[in-house]
Amino acid sequence: MLSPEGNFAERSSGAVTDDKLRKAVRKTVDRLRDLRRADELPDPKTLERRAKAQAVREHSVAELPQLLAQFTENCERRGGHVHRATDAHEACSIALSILRSHGAQRVVKSKSMVTEEIGLNEALEHAGLEVTETDLGEWIIQLAGEKPSHIILPAIHKTRHDVQALFEAESGMTLSSDTARLCAHARVRLREKFLQADAGVSGVNFAVAATGSIALFTNEGNGRLVTTLPRVHIAFLGMERIVLDLDSLAAMAEVLPRSATGQKLTSYFSIITGPRRADEVDGPDHLHVIVVDNGRSAVWKDPEFRDVLRCIRCAACLNVCPVYAQVGGHSYGGTYPGPIGAVLTPLLRPEERSANELAEASTLCAACTEACPVGIPLHEMLVRLRAREQKEHPRRLERLALRVAFRLLRSPRAAVIPRVLRLAASGTGTALLLKKLVPPLERWQRARSLPPAPARTFRALWQELEMEEHHAH
Amino acid sequence: MRLTAADHSPARSPQLHRYWSLRHNPPRVHTALFITCLADQLRPSIGVATVRILRRLGLKPEFPAAQGCCGQPAWNLGHVNEAKVEAQRMLNVFRDYDAVVTPSGSCAAMVQHYSTVFGKDDALTQEAHILAAKTYELSAFIVNRLGVKNLPGCFPHRVTWHASCHGTRLADVRSEPLQLLSGLEGLELVPLPRAEDCCGFGGAFCVKFPEVSAAMGREKCSHVSSTRANVLAGNDAGCLLHLQGLLSRDGTPTRVLHLAELLEEAATGRAAC
Amino acid sequence: MRTDSLRNSQLAEQFSAALRAVGGEVRMARDAIAAQEHLNAVLAESGVQHLVHHAVDTLAPLSPHELGAGISAHGPRGLSRIDHRDLCASADAGLTGALVGIAATGTLVLAAGRDTPRSTSLLPPLHIALLHSQRIVPDLASSLRLFSANALPSQLVHITGPSRTGDIEHDLTTGVHGPARLLVILLDPNSESSA
Numbered sequence: 005m006l007s008p009e010g011n012f013a014e015r016s017s018g019a020v021t022d023d024k025l026r027k028a029v030r031k032t033v034d035r036l037r038d039l040r041r042a043d044e045l046p047d048p049k050t051l052e053r054r055a056k057a058q059a060v061r062e063h064s065v066a067e068l069p070q071l072l073a074q075f076t077e078n079c080e081r082r083g084g085h086v087h088r089a090t091d092a093h094e095a096c097s098i099a100l101s102i103l104r105s106h107g108a109q110r111v112v113k114s115k116s117m118v119t120e121e122i123g124l125n126e127a128l129e130h131a132g133l134e135v136t137e138t139d140l141g142e143w144i145i146q147l148a149g150e151k152p153s154h155i156i157l158p159a160i161h162k163t164r165h166d167v168q169a170l171f172e173a174e175s176g177m178t179l180s181s182d183t184a185r186l187c188a189h190a191r192v193r194l195r196e197k198f199l200q201a202d203a204g205v206s207g208v209n210f211a212v213a214a215t216g217s218i219a220l221f222t223n224e225g226n227g228r229l230v231t232t233l234p235r236v237h238i239a240f241l242g243m244e245r246i247v248l249d250l251d252s253l254a255a256m257a258e259v260l261p262r263s264a265t266g267q268k269l270t271s272y273f274s275i276i277t278g279p280r281r282a283d284e285v286d287g288p289d290h291l292h293v294i295v296v297d298n299g300r301s302a303v304w305k306d307p308e309f310r311d312v313l314r315c316i317r318c319a320a321c322l323n324v325c326p327v328y329a330q331v332g333g334h335s336y337g338g339t340y341p342g343p344i345g346a347v348l349t350p351l352l353r354p355e356e357r358s359a360n361e362l363a364e365a366s367t368l369c370a371a372c373t374e375a376c377p378v379g380i381p382l383h384e385m386l387v388r389l390r391a392r393e394q395k396e397h398p399r400r401l402e403r404l405a406l407r408v409a410f411r412l413l414r415s416p417r418a419a420v421i422p423r424v425l426r427l428a429a430s431g432t433g434t435a436l437l438l439k440k441l442v443p444p445l446e447r448w449q450r451a452r453s454l455p456p457a458p459a460r461t462f463r464a465l466w467q468e469l470e471m472e473e474h475h476a477h
Numbered sequence: 478m479r480l481t482a483a484d485h486s487p488a489r490s491p492q493l494h495r496y497w498s499l500r501h502n503p504p505r506v507h508t509a510l511f512i513t514c515l516a517d518q519l520r521p522s523i524g525v526a527t528v529r530i531l532r533r534l535g536l537k538p539e540f541p542a543a544q545g546c547c548g549q550p551a552w553n554l555g556h557v558n559e560a561k562v563e564a565q566r567m568l569n570v571f572r573d574y575d576a577v578v579t580p581s582g583s584c585a586a587m588v589q590h591y592s593t594v595f596g597k598d599d600a601l602t603q604e605a606h607i608l609a610a611k612t613y614e615l616s617a618f619i620v621n622r623l624g625v626k627n628l629p630g631c632f633p634h635r636v637t638w639h640a641s642c643h644g645t646r647l648a649d650v651r652s653e654p655l656q657l658l659s660g661l662e663g664l665e666l667v668p669l670p671r672a673e674d675c676c677g678f679g680g681a682f683c684v685k686f687p688e689v690s691a692a693m694g695r696e697k698c699s700h701v702s703s704t705r706a707n708v709l710a711g712n713d714a715g716c717l718l719h720l721q722g723l724l725s726r727d728g729t730p731t732r733v734l735h736l737a738e739l740l741e742e743a744a745t746g747r748a749a750c
Numbered sequence: 751m752r753t754d755s756l757r758n759s760q761l762a763e764q765f766s767a768a769l770r771a772v773g774g775e776v777r778m779a780r781d782a783i784a785a786q787e788h789l790n791a792v793l794a795e796s797g798v799q800h801l802v803h804h805a806v807d808t809l810a811p812l813s814p815h816e817l818g819a820g821i822s823a824h825g826p827r828g829l830s831r832i833d834h835r836d837l838c839a840s841a842d843a844g845l846t847g848a849l850v851g852i853a854a855t856g857t858l859v860l861a862a863g864r865d866t867p868r869s870t871s872l873l874p875p876l877h878i879a880l881l882h883s884q885r886i887v888p889d890l891a892s893s894l895r896l897f898s899a900n901a902l903p904s905q906l907v908h909i910t911g912p913s914r915t916g917d918i919e920h921d922l923t924t925g926v927h928g929p930a931r932l933l934v935i936l937l938d939p940n941s942e943s944s945a
């Protein structure tokens with residue numbers, strides 16, 4: 005699901021000149037990571053929590069097929085229905101046929117990245133259904149006709165004035181740009197949608213194999229409304245988002261909110277096991293869980309990348325990523341932005357060549373790896389992706405240039421870089437030609453001065469240094 | 478052995494005890510200098526300073542001339558075979574030394590991770606582990622291997638420190654350079670806001686995505702300016718050249734110094750504290 | 751027994767501090783009378799006229815029949831799905847009894863059931879919950895261990911503070927979908943009643 009326009013380099017160089025966007029993104033990611041650190045740094049239990057969470061996820065990924073089978077059995081025993089979808093198209097078709105079989109027309113949704121990944125809204129709307137995103141950020145994005153730019157804060161790039169304009173256009177009312185008022189407005193508008201909805205669609209943070217339950221972490225309460233008011237609940241589960249039992253779930257609850265927002269626990273954490281019982285006056289009559297593969301099985305079979313399936317979509321890696329902070333989520337072009345997106349998107353979409361370029365969009369600073377609560381070596385995976393790309397589509401010129409450079413850099417007399425620098429600084433016609441021939445030189449100079457060229461390299465100086473030592477004795 | 482002003486200092490503080498004892502009983506560590514391409518070609522003063530610092534500590538560092546690049550550019554661009562060739566050369570070059578010292582956190586990290594380059598089953602992996610264990614970034618070598626926590630010297634300036642990502646996260650060199658800096662007389666160390674953020678150099682990244690790289694670098698520079706430090710110091714030539722390029726393009730007078738250059742200037746400088 | 755009740759009080763204190771830290775309100779009551787007084791006072795202060803509540807026996811010792819004059823109160827029994835929903839949607843407050851409290855996070859645990867529907871704690875703008883100090887456990891893991899894997903309710907909800915969002919400029923706002931206020935009446939025989 006890469007956006008068609010341009011590639012990362014083009015999208016990002018546009019984004020870095022958008023000061024409003026950069027400011028909005030920077031402000032929010034800084035706040036999020038500060039909150040996380042304020043919670044984690046002083047807490048001696050942080051490492052222990054992370055180690056536990058990592059162990060849980062390692063087990064989940066290792067035992068994935070067995071856990072899925074166990075989940076399916078237990079969920080169905082409690083009256084739920086579990087469907088498996090191999091790709092986006094199948095996942096949407098299953099949802100559509102469930103909705104049709106219940107005569108559902110109006111659908112309310114709570115936040116779910118996997119439904120973004122499969123393009124569910126487009127599919128349902130295309131079939132004539134009304135879909136309303138009810139997470140405030142997602143609703144803003146839906147009204148703007150955009151895609152989320154952050155995993156947990158989809159409207160991170162919108163200011164309150166943008167939101168005011170969108171809400172005014174939707175309701176035809178005049179509103180203030182005060183955040184509390186805008187939220188109150190959304191509460192009223194969306195409450196109507198909830199009361200009229202025929203079906204609710206949600207994601208799943210974790211499925212629990214031993215109990216057949218699904219767990220949802222939310223703050224606004226829309227996730228609870230979606231799974232309480234409509235008669236049909238369809239939950240989309242990314243195939244790998246499963247844990248063994250309630251103890252494992254507790255371990256995940258200890259890290260997910262902390263890593264995402266620095267909260268000890270989200271306002272609401274629901275564990276749903278089957279549809280409502282016969283004597284209950286609310287809750288859905290029908291619960292369907294659609295397990296989405298969409299490329300995950302292939303990742304699971306690849307030992308180099310299997311560990312990425314541990315991901316719990318906490319977005320901690322986005323919030324510390326220096327590239328993400330500059331370019332925002334849309335530059336990544338896929339559903340998942342930031343470091344996890346740069347790794348996951350090319351893996352889930354191996355046929356889309358342009359996705360591979362995302363792995364290049366990193367300085368390999370490893371801030372993502374350091375932030376990840378489940379120990380995914382994200383920066384190493386980026387390097388592995390680059391190696392895979394070289395193997396499949398070698399950049400021969402680059403390779404040759406490296407070989408030549410390595411050779412020249414070892415040569416005691418070549419002093420190749422100082423020579424190039426002196427030439428480039430000479431201001432002659434040759435200097436201009438040089439810049440044409442060596443694009444990195446021009447690209448370096450776009451924003452930076454060239455370093456002064458030293459008279460001699462260290463290799464050339466070494467003899468003198470040796471003499472110096474000699475004389476000293 | 479060359480003497481410096483500090484040798485004649487009447488007040489030899491107890492913190493410098495280890496330094497003086499090493500000078501009188503030179504450590505028997507057969508040490509190689511791994512200069513790194515950038516220092517060799519673009520900033521030889523870093524190498525000269527490193528050699529002099531090590532000599533003052535009683536060592537006789539050697540410079541095996543067959544050394545080349547650590548292979549990081551190839552590895553990070555996905556050219557695995559080219560990286561392997563360079564890594565193998567380095568294994569050979571440094572085989573007979575007790576310690577390999579380099580003035581770069583990033584290049585140290587690369588050498589320390591050669592086992593990943595060779596892969597789990599490769600026969601060279603064992604040797605890679607041996608090289609990894611004896612390879613040090615300069616300040617880590619001084620503080621952790623030699624046990625010298627303080628060096629004599631005087632540097633009466635306001636200094637802020639750029640903690641390079643590879644040095645801190647991959648080579649785990651975090652407190653050592655700060656330890657050495659804060660021991661210098663007259664030096665005022667000011668913390669850099671958002672120090673953990675990457676400066677945007679990133680090797681090939683800085684010319685593959687020049688706009689993003691520059692935007693990251695400018696943010697770093699604005700943090701540097703906010704400290705009102707007159708010296709920005711670091712232990713990775715790549716980051717420093719990138720930041721210096723940005724600062725000088727903007728006409729900012731902040732001096733950009735490598736840790737080795739700074740320590741050398743402090744030890745031999747004319748400034749009186 | 752005495753050490754048990756002391757331990758409960760410590761957990762109660764931890765619970766209150768954690769809940770207050772996330773914007774929840776706590777009123778301590780040492781006995782049934784004080785608890786009822788708190789409830790009536792809260793309803794009066796907040797101008798509540800319509801109250802929905804969980805079944806009476808899940809609320810003991812509170813009694814929804816002893817509220818101030820002019821307040822209508824409805825439990826879930828005998829209502830149709832639609833009637834119940836509409837009552838909750840138009841109520842000023844919802845009253846529930848918490849099954850468990852979690853000290854580390856200030857969390858209330860509620861299980862959906864015939865007498866304890868989900869909407870009561872969800873649709874009204876004010877959620878009032880009664881919590882007995884003996885029901886407080888140290889952390890989430892110990893709470894989840896109280897439930898047997900085969901007997902989970904259709905929904906087990908963990909509530910930690912009021913409904914909140916940071917979706918507009920990461921400016922924290924409460925009550926976007928769920929209750930804007932969460933108030934816990936904490937019944938602890940060792941406590942000094944607080945106003």
Ligand code: SF4
Nearest residue numbers: 315316318319321376
């Ligand atoms: S990769 Fe790690 S840090 Fe990033 S979203 Fe996934 S779990 Fe969170």
